[in-house]
Amino acid sequence: MKILRTSAVLTLALAPAAFALPAHAAEEATVSILHGVPGATVDVYANGDSLLTDFEPGTLTDPVMLPAGEYDLKVTAAGAGADGDAVIEANDVTVPAGANITVVAHLDASGSPVLTPFVNDTEALDAGQARITVRHTAAAPAVDVRANGDVAFDGLTNPDEVKTELPAGTISADVVLAGTDTVAIGPADVELKEGTNTIVYAWGSAADDNLDLAVQTVSGMHSAPSGVPAGGGTSTDDASRYAFIAGSAALAGGLVLVTRRRATSRA
């Protein structure tokens, strides 16, 4: 009994070590940057260090691993240098350890450039499922987002997001002014790959008639199916089983008949 308990304690003690994440994974964050301010090619600085140059509207960076912490982010006109005038500035932006973040340079509802950090949902998905996130980062009023013609999300305002999970596949998405059929953006085919979070951004400016969509895909949330049921038996199995059942029944019935007949004739 004591041995049993000791081994149980050992197992428990070892469990955290065996399943612990590598240290660097916990201390870093995955950061992507999306440029959603129409008309301006820019450079991006983090704590005074150049992070990205000649960043064009409608483009998205590949994810970068950054140490977790607080960042002073500054966006300048391309080539302005680290001390150049800020087009947009955001100080003390928290980048939490282990998080997957997209920092979006975009227009607020009234058309001023801002930086908004969004945390991307990387929770595991069931096999066959995909996640879609929609973010309103455009200088535009409240909108409804439609999937295949039906309203999927209604009344979304800048800079909010909505998300849901659905079976993987391709949807035709468009954005309409909230409560109307007036199409503001799209339609566009958006592929929702299994095991991914497909993030759709509405960006640009309604007043300047340059609203557009940007799509980011965060992958790696897939799960394996729960099994491979690759056999159903054969009808032969069934036939022999039922033959056995019928045979047993007939035999037993026959035995009783014979026994009782004998008993009757003796009586």
Add this chain to the structure above:
Amino acid sequence: MNASGSRARVAAAGAAALLAGTTAAWATDLAGARSERDGTPSQAVTSPLRTPTERFREPFTQPAVRTTARDARPDSARTRALAAPARFEVAQLGISMPVRPVGVAGDGQMDLPPSPAVMGWYEHGARPGDPEGATVMAAHRDMPEYGTGPAARLERLDVGDLLTVRSGGTVRRYRVTQVTQLDKETLDLDAIFSRTGAPRLHVVTCSGRFDLRTRTYERNLVVVGVPIP
């Protein structure tokens, strides 16, 4: 002998028949249930892998660090995927099966073409020719109405044998590196359906004892093949 005696006799015979039939049904069922609970004795003989999880474990890969930007408009996100697999062949076993893409069934398990004559390819995983991950194919070993299918012959494969997959106009050959039978309860499904690591082909069917009660086999046969350049 009077009429009521005859009726009683028939009723008794009927009751005995019913009892025996029910017992036979129960006994055949129980055999299945038993094999599911403690179907381990033959395990050591047919399955050299005592710890399938370790054998299938993936190497830890660190994400690459890049800082380039690319177009994020919806139409630019579409990548041209490789052709889906269309035919699976094992020449030495006389197997040549059409392949259909399949996904996930309502119960969360891999969906399979209903006919054992057709191989299913898990469309959410790697395609043949993808630079990484397992291309997973599975076919029913057998089905009532159909009988035993070609996949039942896969257990005759040995390490070094050749598998062929045709996709579009491309023919890819794989060399078998593992043929394993694993209890479904200990099967490492994450490893079988892995999206990372070296490109490989996992062909899955059922094996072991058939449980008449649950109408499932107790094991999966997993054939691992690596692409021949």
